[in-house]
Amino acid sequence: MTLSPLAPDSFPRLPSISGVELGTAAAGIRKSQRTDLLVAVVAPGTSVAGVFTQSMCPAAPVEWCRRIIETGDGTARALVCNSGNANAFTGKAGEVSTELTAVTVASILGVPADSVFVASTGIIGEPMPDDRVTAAIPGLLSGLATSESGGWEQAADAIRTTDTFSKGAHAPVPGTGASVVGIAKGSGMIAPDMATMLGFVFTDLGIAPEILQESLTASVNKSFNRITVDSDTSTNDTVLLFATGAGAEAPIVSTDDPRLSAFQGALEAVTLDLAQQIIRDGEGATKFVAVKVTGAASEESAAAIARSIANSPLVKTALAAGDANWGRVVMAVGKSGQPANRDKLAIWIGPEQVAASGTVLDGYREGAATAHLALDEIEIKVDVGVGDHEATVWTCDLTHGYIEINAGYRT
Amino acid sequence: MTLSPLAPDSFPRLPSISGVELGTAAAGIRKSQRTDLLVAVVAPGTSVAGVFTQSMCPAAPVEWCRRIIETGDGTARALVCNSGNANAFTGKAGEVSTELTAVTVASILGVPADSVFVASTGIIGEPMPDDRVTAAIPGLLSGLATSESGGWEQAADAIRTTDTFSKGAHAPVPGTGASVVGIAKGSGMIAPDMATMLGFVFTDLGIAPEILQESLTASVNKSFNRITVDSDTSTNDTVLLFATGAGAEAPIVSTDDPRLSAFQGALEAVTLDLAQQIIRDGEGATKFVAVKVTGAASEESAAAIARSIANSPLVKTALAAGDANWGRVVMAVGKSGQPANRDKLAIWIGPEQVAASGTVLDGYREGAATAHLALDEIEIKVDVGVGDHEATVWTCDLTHGYIEINAGYRT
Numbered sequence: 001m002t003l004s005p006l007a008p009d010s011f012p013r014l015p016s017i018s019g020v021e022l023g024t025a026a027a028g029i030r031k032s033q034r035t036d037l038l039v040a041v042v043a044p045g046t047s048v049a050g051v052f053t054q055s056m057c058p059a060a061p062v063e064w065c066r067r068i069i070e071t072g073d074g075t076a077r078a079l080v081c082n083s084g085n086a087n088a089f090t091g092k093a094g095e096v097s098t099e100l101t102a103v104t105v106a107s108i109l110g111v112p113a114d115s116v117f118v119a120s121t122g123i124i125g126e127p128m129p130d131d132r133v134t135a136a137i138p139g140l141l142s143g144l145a146t147s148e149s150g151g152w153e154q155a156a157d158a159i160r161t162t163d164t165f166s167k168g169a170h171a172p173v174p175g176t177g178a179s180v181v182g183i184a185k186g187s188g189m190i191a192p193d194m195a196t197m198l199g200f201v202f203t204d205l206g207i208a209p210e211i212l213q214e215s216l217t218a219s220v221n222k223s224f225n226r227i228t229v230d231s232d233t234s235t236n237d238t239v240l241l242f243a244t245g246a247g248a249e250a251p252i253v254s255t256d257d258p259r260l261s262a263f264q265g266a267l268e269a270v271t272l273d274l275a276q277q278i279i280r281d282g283e284g285a286t287k288f289v290a291v292k293v294t295g296a297a298s299e300e301s302a303a304a305i306a307r308s309i310a311n312s313p314l315v316k317t318a319l320a321a322g323d324a325n326w327g328r329v330v331m332a333v334g335k336s337g338q339p340a341n342r343d344k345l346a347i348w349i350g351p352e353q354v355a356a357s358g359t360v361l362d363g364y365r366e367g368a369a370t371a372h373l374a375l376d377e378i379e380i381k382v383d384v385g386v387g388d389h390e391a392t393v394w395t396c397d398l399t400h401g402y403i404e405i406n407a408g409y410r411t
Numbered sequence: 412m413t414l415s416p417l418a419p420d421s422f423p424r425l426p427s428i429s430g431v432e433l434g435t436a437a438a439g440i441r442k443s444q445r446t447d448l449l450v451a452v453v454a455p456g457t458s459v460a461g462v463f464t465q466s467m468c469p470a471a472p473v474e475w476c477r478r479i480i481e482t483g484d485g486t487a488r489a490l491v492c493n494s495g496n497a498n499a500f501t502g503k504a505g506e507v508s509t510e511l512t513a514v515t516v517a518s519i520l521g522v523p524a525d526s527v528f529v530a531s532t533g534i535i536g537e538p539m540p541d542d543r544v545t546a547a548i549p550g551l552l553s554g555l556a557t558s559e560s561g562g563w564e565q566a567a568d569a570i571r572t573t574d575t576f577s578k579g580a581h582a583p584v585p586g587t588g589a590s591v592v593g594i595a596k597g598s599g600m601i602a603p604d605m606a607t608m609l610g611f612v613f614t615d616l617g618i619a620p621e622i623l624q625e626s627l628t629a630s631v632n633k634s635f636n637r638i639t640v641d642s643d644t645s646t647n648d649t650v651l652l653f654a655t656g657a658g659a660e661a662p663i664v665s666t667d668d669p670r671l672s673a674f675q676g677a678l679e680a681v682t683l684d685l686a687q688q689i690i691r692d693g694e695g696a697t698k699f700v701a702v703k704v705t706g707a708a709s710e711e712s713a714a715a716i717a718r719s720i721a722n723s724p725l726v727k728t729a730l731a732a733g734d735a736n737w738g739r740v741v742m743a744v745g746k747s748g749q750p751a752n753r754d755k756l757a758i759w760i761g762p763e764q765v766a767a768s769g770t771v772l773d774g775y776r777e778g779a780a781t782a783h784l785a786l787d788e789i790e791i792k793v794d795v796g797v798g799d800h801e802a803t804v805w806t807c808d809l810t811h812g813y814i815e816i817n818a819g820y821r822t
Contacts, residue, residue, distance in 0.1 A: 055745030057753040089741045091754065091770035124738030125771050230724040231642075232739075233746035313641040313724070313809075317817035327535030328643075330500045334466030335644035342468040343502065359502035360536050398724075400814050406728035407810075 004187075006280035006288050006376060006396075007165045014152040014170045015179045018204040019043030019246025021144040022151045024158040027136035029122070029129055030084035035158040037133065039140050040079040040147075040200070041109065043246040047206065048076035048117065049213040051220045053237035059088035060098045061118040062236060068114040074209025076242060077115040078105050079200060081159050082133060083185075084122040086196060088235040097130040104134045108141050119238045121161055121185065121196040147181070147202070156183040159198055162405070163187045163281050169273035171266035176259055178205040178247045180266040184274035187229070187281040196234035199224060199274055205263060206245025207252045214255075215264055216241045223271035226303065227394045229282040230402070231311040241267070279394045284401025287319055288377045294390040295346075295383040297339045302391035305384060308336035309393075316398035319378065324369035326354045333382060344385025350378060415598075417691035417699050417787060417807075418576045425563040425581045426590045429615040430454030430657025432555040433562040435569040438547035440540055441495035441533070446569040448544065450551045451490040451558075451611065452520065454657040458617065459487035459528070460624040462631045464648035470499030471509045472529040473647060479525040485620025487653060488526040489516050490611060493544060494570050494596075495533040497607060499646040508541040515545045519552050530649045532572055532596065532607040558592070558613070567594040570609055573816070574598045574692050580684035582677035587670055589616040589658045591677040595685035598640070598692040607645035610635060610685055616674060617656025618663045625666075626675055627652040634682035637714065637804045640693040641813070642722040652678070690805045695812025698730055699788045705801040706757075706794040708750045713802035716795060719747035720804075727809030730789065735780035737765045744793060755796025761789060 020042055027037040050069050052062050080101055087094045102116040109116075120128070145151050156166035163185050170181040186197035207215070220239055245251050252260055280288055291310045296302035309315055312332040318325035326347050333340050343358035350372030354364050372378060431453055438448040461480050463473050491512055498505045513527040520527075531539070556562050567577035574596050581592040597608035618626070631650055656662050663671055691699055702721045707713035720726055723743040729736035737758050744751050754769035761783030765775050783789060 053745075054748065055742070056748060056751050057741055057745030057756065086738075089738065089753070089756075089766070089770060091768060093770070124741060125766070232723055232725050232742060235742055235745050312643055313813070314643050314817055317814055320814070321818035323818070327500065330468055330535060331466070331643060331646055334464075334468030334646055337465065337467060340467050342500070345468065345500075355500070355536070357502060359500060359504075398814065399818075400811055402724070403728055403731070403809065403811050403814060406725055407732035407734070 002164065004164045004281045004285060006285055008277065011153045011166050012168055012170065013149045014168050014181050016146060016148045017179060017181050017202045017244065019046060019244025020147040020202050022147050022155050023140040023144045024154045025136045025140050027082070027132045029082050029132055035154065036082055036084045037136055037140065038081045038155050038158040039105065040155070041144055042076055042078065042242050043244045044077065045245055046076050047074055047209040047212045047243040049209065049216040049241045051216055051239045053234055055233055055235045057089065057235055059086050059120060059236045060090060060094035061087055061120045062238060064098045064102065065117050065238060072114050075115060076117055077109060077111040079117045079240060080105055081119040081198065083159050083161050085120060085126060085128050086122045086124050086236050087120040087128040089125040090127060094128060097128040100130050101133050104137050105141070108138060117240055119198055121159065121198055121236055124235065152181060152183060159185045161185065162283065165281060167274055167277040169270045171269040173205060173259065173266045174262045176205065176249050176262065178203055178249050180270045182270045182274050184278060186278040187283055196236035197224060197278060199239040199271065201241045201267065201270060203243050203263070204247030205243055205249055205252060207243040207263070211252060211255060211260065212241060212243050215267055219264065219268045219271045222268060223275040226392065227275045227279050228307060228310050229279065229396060276394055279396050282396035283405045284399040285396030286399055287397040289319060289395050289397065290379045290392055291395060292379060292381045292390065292392045293384060294381065295385050295387060296389045297387040299389045299391050301338045302389050303393060305333055305336045305338045305340065306391055306393035308332045309380065309382065310395035313398055319373065320397035320399045322370060322373040324349050324366055324373060329380060329382060333384060339386045340384035341386050346383040348381040349373065413575065415575045415692045415696060417696055419688065422564045422577050423579055423581065424560045425579050425592050427557060427559045428590060428592050428613045428655065430457060430655025431558040431613050433558050433566050434551040434555045435565045436547045436551050438493070438543045440493050440543055446565065447494045448547055448551065449492045449566050449569040450516065451566070452555055453487055453489065453653050454655045455488065456656055457487050458485055458620040458623045458654040460620065460627040460652045462627055462650045464645055466644055466646045468500065468646055470497050470531060470647045471501060471505035472498055472531045473649060475509045475513065476528050476649060483525050486526060487528055488520060488522040490528045490651060491516055492530040492570050492609065494572050496531060496537060496539050497533045497535050497647050498531040498539040500536040501538060505539060508539040511541050512544050515548050516552070519549060528651055530609055532570065532609055532647055535646065563592060563594060570594070570596045572596065573694065576692060578685055578688040580681045582680040584616060584670065584677045585673045587616065587660050587673065589614055589660050591681045593681045593685050595689060597689040598694055607647035608635060608689060610650040610682065612652045612678065612681060614654050614674070615658030616654055616660055616663060618654040622663060622666060622671065623652060623654050626678055630675070630679045630682045633679060634686040638686045638690050639718060639721050639804065639806050640690065687805055690807050693807035694816045695810040696807030697810055698808040700730055700806045700808065701790045701803055702806060703790060703792045703801065703803045704795060705792065706796050706798060707800045708798040710800045710802050712749045713800050714804060716744055716747045716749045716751065717802055717804035719743045720791065720793065721806035724809055730784065731808035731810045733781060733784040735760055735777055735784060740791060740793060744795060750797045751795035752797050757794040759792040760784065
């Protein structure tokens with residue numbers, strides 16, 4: 001697979017997180033011989049939080065994770081993730097496979113099965129080869145290594161499907177000795193054949209589970225929920241956040257703790273970085289596009305308008321061509337159904353203002369807009385003239401490459 | 412422009428509608444020298460009904476029509492429609508242009524301005540050359556012809572933009588001497604550069620305006636609102652229905668009139684035929700696709716699920732490739748957010764059942780499904796297992812041709 005033209009230069013150097021051990025294996029779930037299984041074992045007492053797909057037809061592992069978070073005590077001991085098979089639309093057998101995977105890990109580690117989180121990504125509707133997973137687990141668990149930079153990259157690599165590069169990010173938590181590290185995969189917002197969005201984030205801070213969940217939900221809303229490749233939604237999307245508490249810092253047990261906002265900032269930086277890397281790996285993408293909406297009635301409304309623009313096939317094909325077709329932007333604002341004042345609408349393409357007061361600006365220079373659209377990283381800004389809230393959504397262009405990748409026969 | 416491979420063999424022979432006179436002209440609104448202006452003058456006492464775009468940023472003519480329907484007495488005397496310029500996002504000047512057009516027609520005909528309906532389709536955000544419209548109107552009005560088959564085709568031709576063929580349809584009203592005739596345009600569900608969906612339908616029955624509006628709303632919900640090319644929504648979408656009452660039949664003034672259901676059937680046949688012709692002219696379309704959802708909680712829910720499948724870029728690219736990728740169908744059911752029982756889900760590709768009880772069917776023959784997908788006209792059926800309501804949405808595949816048409820520079 002050709003590396004995305006928008007890929008970062010290299011995988012970042014990621015710090016070790018105390019209380020996280022990693023292992024990967026080539027278990028033979030994928031057809032090609034490459035790593036396809038990741039295990040992360042976390043220290044006793046690790047808090048966990050999760051955000052999952054909105055799909056009404058979620059995969060078995062999503063239902064498993066959701067259930068053990070709802071019924072559990074907020075702690076986790078391990079994560080198992082395979083690529084190559086999504087274990088989605090696999091009926092009762094899929095549920096059994098997921099449980100078998102968790103139980104296998106739990107019995108070797110001597111921990112409860114409901115402390116083992118499971119995620120899968122890959123082809124939909126094919127039986128999960130759980131015998132290969134369970135056969136690989138003992139070796140994996142006996143060969144775990146502490147998390148250090150090479151280990152994170154191997155972990156990120158094991159969960160890839162159509163991704164053209166491995167995705168990792170980190171941020172220190174200012175004023176503490178702790179860090180946040182995350183890995184992710186995703187390239188189409190989903191190609192159910194092979195893709196889905198997974199994000200696994202770890203910190204060595206200790207944080208009470210209910211506080212951790214609020215932190216994760218808030219940060220996902222500003223990152224993974226603000227990106228779109230093709231508007232499609234996976235059956236398997238999963239973001240999990242583990243707080244091991246194995247670092248030197250005392251745990252955060254109150255929302256009054258001043259370190260919480262420092263942690264939140266670091267978490268948001270990591271999730272946004274990972275989310276933007278997914279866009280940089282969008283199927284067929286040649287441009288990284290920020291769509292910023294200002295002047296909206298609420299932040300949610302601003303995000304909905306930005307998403308309408310970012311999802312519009314007509315806007316996305318115009319961007320692919322470098323065509324300053326702002327009429328399509330107006331169309332997409334209109335179709336969002338959100339409050340907008342047509343006669344106050346203003347549009348910018350990069351630094352060039354195109355329209356004001358609901359019509360094209362006198363002196364608008366199409367050449368300047370076209371020059372901006374020739375860049376790899378572009379910005380569309382729209383002020384909808386009804387309030388003072390704003391939001392940004394990130395997307396990519398819609399190209400022949402997308403059709404090429406997604407209109408191929410399954411092989 | 413190459414004729415769509417899904418185009419009908421020919422424009423249908425359409426009957427004359429008493430009380431409708433037609434005229435077309437090349438007014439120079441479009442860059443190329445071709446007809447771009449249509450006037451239809453209807454008999455005194457003609458009832459009118461309309462359905463318009465849901466866009467929050469509608470074009471000036473849409474606002475004009477909406478207003479004269481709301482404030483008027485339910486009758487109309489003329490329709491003026493231009494192609495080449497949408498008069499959308501043109502600020503106050505756009506409103507003045509629309510009114511000027513209506514007033515010009517009204518003053519020559521000696522009728523109130525608010526009995527003259529205006530529609531526009533074409534490029535967004537460029538000033539409307541209303542001087543060319545008003546200059547062409549006197550000649551047009553002095554040269555009107557009764558509506559007969561050739562006239563309908565010319566009328567359908569004058570409102571085309573990116574359409575590769577003219578669209579017309581008709582149906583007799585059983586048990587009466589009356590007919591319903593309609594013309595339409597549209598190829599992308601919208602390409603705001605040049606396209607939008609317009610439908611103009613005429614009958615020689617007389618029908619009270621409030622009854623006519625109910626009839627039109629019901630029939631649009633089952634036809635124009637059940638098609639999608641690319642999920643995008645025009646600023647200009649307009650469907651108008653005129654009932655001249657100039658035929659031999661007594662008017663329908665009560666919903667108890669037994670002829671009303673016959674009329675409704677004819678109207679629905681005409682609007683569905685026109686809507687399906689728009690799909691047959693979908694930008695880059697190579698396949699005409701019916702997506703049928705059964706077993707839903709309500710008809711609206713069934714339609715929402717069908718629309719989610721029909722709009723999914725991943726489903727549409729798979730159909731373009733003839734790939735029986737039913738996993739993407741599951742994904743699209745899931746992302747609709749509508750009630751569905753994953754473990755009762757059943758899927759058919761043409762006559763071949765693919766999945767039952769939430770997993771792939773034993774004995775499913777992928778070859779048979781692939782053979783169906785090689786046809787020009789294909790059907791995807793999904794039973795979501797929660798109720799007994801159903802709906803069908805029509806769409807087309809997503810091909811390199813769509814990218815080609817929409818990623819070109821404006822010229």
